Amino acid sequence: MTKPSLLILPGDGIGPEVMTEVRKVIAWFGTHRGLDFDVSEDLVGGAAYDAHGTPLHDDTMAKAQEVDAVLLGAVGGPKYDSLDFSLKPERGLLRLRKEMDLFANLRPAQCFDALADFSSLKKDVVAGLDIMIVRESTSGVYFGEPRGIFEEGNERVGINTQRYTESEIDRVARSAFELARRRNNKVCSMEKANVMESGVLWREIVQKVHDEDYPDVELSHMYADAGAMQLCRWPKQFDVIVTDNLFGDLLSDAAAMLTGSLGMLPSATLGPVMANGRPKAMYEPVHGSAPDIAGQGKANPIACILSFAMALRYSFDRGEEADMLEGAIEKVLASGARTADLMGPEGGTPISTSEMGDAIVAALG
Ligand code: NAD
Numbered sequence: 001m002t003k004p005s006l007l008i009l010p011g012d013g014i015g016p017e018v019m020t021e022v023r024k025v026i027a028w029f030g031t032h033r034g035l036d037f038d039v040s041e042d043l044v045g046g047a048a049y050d051a052h053g054t055p056l057h058d059d060t061m062a063k064a065q066e067v068d069a070v071l072l073g074a075v076g077g078p079k080y081d082s083l084d085f086s087l088k089p090e091r092g093l094l095r096l097r098k099e100m101d102l103f104a105n106l107r108p109a110q111c112f113d114a115l116a117d118f119s120s121l122k123k124d125v126v127a128g129l130d131i132m133i134v135r136e137s138t139s140g141v142y143f144g145e146p147r148g149i150f151e152e153g154n155e156r157v158g159i160n161t162q163r164y165t166e167s168e169i170d171r172v173a174r175s176a177f178e179l180a181r182r183r184n185n186k187v188c189s190m191e192k193a194n195v196m197e198s199g200v201l202w203r204e205i206v207q208k209v210h211d212e213d214y215p216d217v218e219l220s221h222m223y224a225d226a227g228a229m230q231l232c233r234w235p236k237q238f239d240v241i242v243t244d245n246l247f248g249d250l251l252s253d254a255a256a257m258l259t260g261s262l263g264m265l266p267s268a269t270l271g272p273v274m275a276n277g278r279p280k281a282m283y284e285p286v287h288g289s290a291p292d293i294a295g296q297g298k299a300n301p302i303a304c305i306l307s308f309a310m311a312l313r314y315s316f317d318r319g320e321e322a323d324m325l326e327g328a329i330e331k332v333l334a335s336g337a338r339t340a341d342l343m344g345p346e347g348g349t350p351i352s353t354s355e356m357g358d359a360i361v362a363a364l365g
Helices: 015-033 046-052 058-066 089-099 113-118 166-181 197-213 224-233 245-258 302-314 319-334 353-364
Strands: 005-011 038-041 069-074 104-110 130-136 144-152 155-161 186-191 218-223 240-243 266-273 279-285
Touching: 005 015, 005 046, 005 058, 015 069, 015 302, 015 319, 015 353, 046 089, 058 089, 069 089, 069 302, 104 166, 104 245, 104 302, 113 319, 130 166, 130 245, 166 186, 166 197, 166 240, 186 197, 186 224, 186 245, 197 218, 218 224, 224 240, 224 245, 240 245, 266 302, 279 302, 302 319, 302 353, 319 353
Parallel strands: 005 038, 005 069, 069 279, 130 240, 186 218, 186 240
Antiparallel strands: 104 130, 104 266, 144 155, 266 279
16 A cells, blocks of 8 residues: 655744654654655755755655645745745745645634633633634735736836636635534635625625535625634634635734744645545645744744644544644643743743654653
8 A cells, every 4th residue: 555645845944943843743653653654855945945046846846746745844034035026935835835726725723721821812712712714825916917016107016916716716615614514514704895896706606605505504704804803802703714815814813813822823725636535735834934033942843743733634534643643732731831932921941842842742652
């Protein structure tokens, strides 16, 4: 039987640091649960630019198309700020998402009991929180044409275009409804139909997909700005939120703070189903390369480890192992172990990135 294949792309900044901890977890599952992956590694982002002059080599792109899942750390950093837009590290990530057609970005916001006090919101508002934001991720204003900075009269104008086709909205709506059926059966769709035509079409198509194929799922619509307020006021009213690329980017970062730290948030981006019945998939923490703490052993590896847990669940049908891993993280946090980003105002001594990884592996055992 062929082994499940995993391509690891550590990237830049804290990406390689947090990925080192994921490798420990992968090794543990290999030894103790007979989970034998065919693991390959490659460069992305600034690291790929330094080696090849491009943020994603064509060979890496080809590899990503072949494997069962890609696990990515993070890309970017100030060193690359002055590069032409087409060479910036983030373009490597966008190319992966675009060419693998990864259109549904799943961002769970889950509050671990041990961290409920740590949230900027009151404990009863966040304790037990478990919501999933489904962000459309291959279209919208990050990809729409025309785009650029142009001369107009005696000044320049910056242009980006928000553009959605019916089929793009249809497929991401289906992902959200399918997911809701496996959760609490509720979808809230967010757009700005009051001021954007793309929002009017979004609302119409989501409602149509619902009425035709998912009438059993409870559907509501909300303007994205009101949605941001509701996320802070009473987030537990939501189960699955489906929204476009730009609003999803903002709303999921806001949801990050509900759970305490960007360092706790994993994500999955799923595409079309392949011949083996699994969706194309890339897993990555929500956070960036955190240049302010890179190389200091301060990064929280949990978001990246939880991203691997999502890979176990969605790409490798190993839900039991995913539960084990999440349970080990809950146990470590309950013991009081914290990386620097999780230290509350009362202070304490933070543990390092590698100490957190070791503690999670020990808790698995
Ligand atoms: P960031 O997520 O890198 O950092 C924001 C803040 O959160 C920083 O103070 C950082 O120290 C902290 N933080 C982030 N992850 C953490 C972790 N695991 N543990 C502890 N603290 C953590 O966002 P930014 O500063 O806006 O961006 C930095 C670079 O990353 C930029 O080049 C940006 O383009 C890039 N970026 C990449 C991705 C990605 O690869 N998916 C996502 C966002 C930003």
